[in-house]
Amino acid sequence: MHPLQRQHPEMLRGLKLSVARADLGDKGVFWRLRVGPFADENAAKNRCAELSRRRVGCLVVKAQG
Numbered sequence: 001m002h003p004l005q006r007q008h009p010e011m012l013r014g015l016k017l018s019v020a021r022a023d024l025g026d027k028g029v030f031w032r033l034r035v036g037p038f039a040d041e042n043a044a045k046n047r048c049a050e051l052s053r054r055r056v057g058c059l060v061v062k063a064q065g
Contacts, residue, residue: 004033004056011051036063 005012015035022030038044041060048058 002033008051008054008056011047011054 002012002017005017012035016037018034020032020034022032024030035047036044038047044060048060051058
C-alpha cells in the first residue's frame with residue numbers, strides 16, 4: 001500500500017495507483033504517482049482540489065493511451 005493510501009484512504013479508495021519515473025535532466029529524477037480512473041475531468045479536478053487542501057501536491061493530466 002502506498003503511503004498516501006494510508007494517509008488519505010477515503011480519498012484514494014477504489015482507485016488504481018501507479019508510479020512513473022520522470023527524468024528531468026538537470027533538475028533530477030522524479031517519481032510521479034498516477035491515480036485514476038475518474039468518471040470525467042471535473043471529478044479528477046475536484047479530487048485534486050481536495051488533496052491540495054490537505055497539502056498533497058496534485059496535477060490533473062489526461063490519461064495516456
